[in-house]
Amino acid sequence: MKTVINVKDVTKTYQEVQAIRGVSFEVKKGEIFGFLGPSGSGKTTTIKILTAQIRPTTGSVAVFGKEPAPSSEYMKRMGVLTDHSGLYERLSIEDNLLLFAGLYEVSRTRVEQVLIDVNLKDEKKKAIKHLSKGMKQRVLIARVLLHQPELLFLDEPTSSLDPSNQKYIHQALKELNRAGTTIFLTTHDMLEAEGLCDRIAFLNGGKIVALDTPENLRIQHGNQTITVRLMNGDKKLVACDEQGAAQIYHYLKQGQMQTIHSNEPTLGDIFIKLTGRGL
Amino acid sequence: MMSISWRRIQVIIRKELKDALRNYQVLMMVVVPIGMALLYQNMQSLEGNQLILIFPILMSFGMTGTIVQSMIIAEEKEKHTLRALMLSPATAIEVMIGKSFLSFFLTLLTIFLTMLVTGLSMGISLLFWCITLLCILFFITVGTIVGLMSKSLTETAYLGMPIMFLMGLSPIFAPLINKAWLTKIVSFLPTAHYLQATELLMKGKTFIVGSHWLNITIWLILAVIICLFVFKRNRIED
Numbered sequence: 001m002k003t004v005i006n007v008k009d010v011t012k013t014y015q016e017v018q019a020i021r022g023v024s025f026e027v028k029k030g031e032i033f034g035f036l037g038p039s040g041s042g043k044t045t046t047i048k049i050l051t052a053q054i055r056p057t058t059g060s061v062a063v064f065g066k067e068p069a070p071s072s073e074y075m076k077r078m079g080v081l082t083d084h085s086g087l088y089e090r091l092s093i094e095d096n097l098l099l100f101a102g103l104y105e106v107s108r109t110r111v112e113q114v115l116i117d118v119n120l121k122d123e124k125k126k127a128i129k130h131l132s133k134g135m136k137q138r139v140l141i142a143r144v145l146l147h148q149p150e151l152l153f154l155d156e157p158t159s160s161l162d163p164s165n166q167k168y169i170h171q172a173l174k175e176l177n178r179a180g181t182t183i184f185l186t187t188h189d190m191l192e193a194e195g196l197c198d199r200i201a202f203l204n205g206g207k208i209v210a211l212d213t214p215e216n217l218r219i220q221h222g223n224q225t226i227t228v229r230l231m232n233g234d235k236k237l238v239a240c241d242e243q244g245a246a247q248i249y250h251y252l253k254q255g256q257m258q259t260i261h262s263n264e265p266t267l268g269d270i271f272i273k274l275t276g277r278g279l
Numbered sequence: 280m281m282s283i284s285w286r287r288i289q290v291i292i293r294k295e296l297k298d299a300l301r302n303y304q305v306l307m308m309v310v311v312p313i314g315m316a317l318l319y320q321n322m323q324s325l326e327g328n329q330l331i332l333i334f335p336i337l338m339s340f341g342m343t344g345t346i347v348q349s350m351i352i353a354e355e356k357e358k359h360t361l362r363a364l365m366l367s368p369a370t371a372i373e374v375m376i377g378k379s380f381l382s383f384f385l386t387l388l389t390i391f392l393t394m395l396v397t398g399l400s401m402g403i404s405l406l407f408w409c410i411t412l413l414c415i416l417f418f419i420t421v422g423t424i425v426g427l428m429s430k431s432l433t434e435t436a437y438l439g440m441p442i443m444f445l446m447g448l449s450p451i452f453a454p455l456i457n458k459a460w461l462t463k464i465v466s467f468l469p470t471a472h473y474l475q476a477t478e479l480l481m482k483g484k485t486f487i488v489g490s491h492w493l494n495i496t497i498w499l500i501l502a503v504i505i506c507l508f509v510f511k512r513n514r515i516e517d
Contacts, residue, residue: 051366053362053365053366070365071370072282072284072368072369072370073368075366075367075368076368080366082362085359085362085363086355086358086359086360086362086363087358087360087363088294088298088358088360089358090298090301090302091294091297091298091301095294095297099290099291099293099294100363100367102286102287102289102290102293103287103290103291103364103367103368103369104367104368105286105368127301143363
């Protein structure tokens with residue numbers, strides 16, 4: 001599969017603070033790549049480097065095979081939604097989208113389509129200043145979906161949305177991904193990362209501490225046990241080995257077993273295990 | 280070589296016009312010089328000095344040229360919309376041209392309206408309009424510098440107001456203070472030269488305004504150099 005993002009040994013130092021300390025990773029075409037880490041771990045700095053807003057101090061970065069540059073051609077191929085993205089408060093939702101539709105040379109029909117995708121079609125004439133935080137977030141998402149970019153950078157895209165609106169956005173992102181868009185996503189929401197991402201990198205203190213598929217991460221960092229709930233209400237922790245198998249067989253044979261669950265760790269558990277801190 | 284898309288500039292201009300019509304702070308900057316023109320029109324009837332009618336034009340330079348331009352740029356920075364534009368296919372130069380068009384158009388409109396109110400008879404003088412356009416460009420560039428240096432709308436007031444008074448309105452106030460050193464400083468300013476050139480044009484002396492052109496042009500070049508420096512510094516700080 002073709003590599004869209006290639007980052008090698010990148011560091012970034014602001015005056016005396018080292019925001020990124022030798023980060024390397026690749027993102028393949030069509031992937032949804034999750035970048036997870038607590039505040040100050042270097043997620044936004046990485047996005048700024050990849051979107052040509054700043055240059056790395058050392059190391060090399062290639063996006064679409066070239067060093068990112070703030071050119072019209074590059075900006076047309078990618079979309080960015082960061083926690084600092086802004087909207088024109090006095091203008092309506094539709095006018096905000098029409099401005100960017102004009103800049104990206106996309107049709108008014110596409111504007112209507114993204115309004116449907118983010119569930120804002122009936123509100124399009126409302127001025128941004130009258131919208132809730134969640135609705136503003138949906139407008140921002142609509143704006144990055146407009147030109148169906150080849151590569152999309154999303155920094156905490158659903159942080160201020162309720163579950164029903166999150167569902168709309170996840171659906172829209174999945175559809176965009178199915179149509180070929182590579183997505184680089186940062187989030188604090190482990191369920192979101194698990195539900196959307198093909199691979200996940202955990203970032204801590206400017207370094208990647210783990211990088212794999214959510215499934216592999218769970219297997220690597222799981223404690224290999226099974227929880228059995230018995231008819232009498234007792235819960236038993238059973239090891240995934242020969243002895244554990246015999247124990248489960250015994251419960252089944254005696255008709256004592258009510259439920260059985262594998263104890264896979266959540267991504268949050270894995271992150272805490274690796275870094276000693278929560279997200 | 281960097282290419283400029285006029286279509287994208289048109290899109291930005293359209294947005295700026297829509298936004299300006301809903302922005303009371305911007306509209307106020309148009310209304311004040313016109314209000315002053317009404318006031319000066321009556322003063323002129325009392326004193327019989329046509330030059331006094333130029334003062335609302337100087338006010339337009341400062342208010343709709345410098346202050347409006349600085350406000351619209353600072354607001355974009357404060358609300359993080361400038362970053363959104365810079366991450367779109369629009370280039371920095373397209374964004375700046377698109378944004379400056381609004382201030383340019385509003386300043387020109389305000390000047391035209393103040394002249395209509397005061398009945399100033401310079402409308403047909405091509406040289407007057409050329410030197411006025413040069414001054415508008417200078418004041419918009421100064422507004423761009425103030426906007427780029429400010430982190431918020433409030434900061435534009437701290438930075439922009441003193442500059443507006445010094446650059447735009449000092450030829451009005453300096454004679455009232457009547458201090459030799461102040462008069463000397465003011466004599467170097469582009470607005471002082473604009474006033475002198477306009478006075479000469481009013482008297483029909485079209486061939487001796489060259490030094491005034493030169494002064495305003497030098498100020499404009501200086502402002503453009505500072506503007507480019509501030510723009511580059513802003514990018515590095517990011």
